[in-house]
Structure formats: structure tokens, C-alpha cells
Amino acid sequence: MADKFTAAESIRRLAVQYQDMVAAADALEAIGKIEQTTREAESAQAQAEAARNVALADLQRTKDEAQAVLSDLAERTVAANDQAKGIIADANGQAIGILTDARARADALLLAGQNQASEALTKMSGQLATMQSKLTDLTDQANEALVAKDQAEAAAAEAQQNLANVQAKIRALAGV
Numbered sequence: 001m002a003d004k005f006t007a008a009e010s011i012r013r014l015a016v017q018y019q020d021m022v023a024a025a026d027a028l029e030a031i032g033k034i035e036q037t038t039r040e041a042e043s044a045q046a047q048a049e050a051a052r053n054v055a056l057a058d059l060q061r062t063k064d065e066a067q068a069v070l071s072d073l074a075e076r077t078v079a080a081n082d083q084a085k086g087i088i089a090d091a092n093g094q095a096i097g098i099l100t101d102a103r104a105r106a107d108a109l110l111l112a113g114q115n116q117a118s119e120a121l122t123k124m125s126g127q128l129a130t131m132q133s134k135l136t137d138l139t140d141q142a143n144e145a146l147v148a149k150d151q152a153e154a155a156a157a158e159a160q161q162n163l164a165n166v167q168a169k170i171r172a173l174a175g176v
Contacts, residue, residue: 020173023173024170024173024174027166027169027170027173030166031163031166031167031170034159034162034163034166035163037155037159037162038156038159038160038163041152041155041156041159042152042156044148044152044155045149045152045153045156048145048148048149048151048152049145049149051141051145051148052142052145052146052149055138055141055142055145056142058138058141059135059138059139059142062131062134062135062138063135065131066128066131066132066135069124069127069128069131070128072124073120073121073124073128076117076120076121076124077117077120077121080113080114080116080117080120081117083113084110084113084114084117087109087110087113088110
């Protein structure tokens, strides 16, 4: 009869250990899921940061191109103004001898210079508008990348908090 009591007690101890093993297996599975979610969130964060860096580089390149266009426009405007002033000065020098003829030439040359400057300004204004549009698009992309990065960071933080909670439950189950 004592053997039956001993066997029953041994079976009870094994049943308790089995229940603890099932709980530990469930906890390990939950940790695995949380770790996978964390890895996926970190990957998404890295991709968002890479996209942000590309967008920022594109934005800087567009800004540099826009600045180059503005500088070129300023140089062309100065050159056109210098050219126009030179033409006017030449026309005034010739006007001493042939006033009527010189005025007609000066007006024609001045008009040509102004048209050339106007055409250059119109062309540069179109290029500037295109660059500004690209700049706006790149700024929007950079902002979207920042939002995606923030979302990925929030998901990673939540996953880490879940992992900490599960680990605390495991420690509680293990009696640590």
C-alpha cells in the first residue's frame, strides 16, 4: 500500500512540473513572437532612416541646383545690364557726331539687350519654378520618411515593453 502512496505522490509532482513546463513553453513562444516583432520594427526603422537620408540628400542636391540657377541668373543679369550700359555708352559717344542716327541705333541695341535679358530671365524663372517644385516634393518625401521612422520607433518601443512584461511574467513563474 505504501508503494501506491509513493507512486501517487511521484505522479502528482510530475504533473506539477509538467504544468510549469507548459507555462514556460508558452512564455518562450511569446518571447519569440515579441523578438520577431522587434526585429521587424527595427528593420522598418532602418529602411525609414535610409529613405529619409536619400530624401535629405536629394533635397540638398535640389537646393544646391536651385542656388546654382539663382547664381547663374544673377551673373547673367549683371552681364546683360553691363552689356546694355556699354551699348548705351557707345551710342552716346557716337551721338556727338550723328545724334539722330546714334539714338536710333542705341534704342535698337538696348531693346535687343533687354529682350535677351528678358528671355534669359524667363528661362531661368521656368527652371527655378521646376527646382522649387522638386524641392517641395523632396521636402514632402522627407517629412513622410520622418513620420514612418517615428511610427517604427513607436512600434519598437511597444515591442520592447511587451518583451519586458513577458520576461517579468516568466520571472514570476520561475519564482526569481
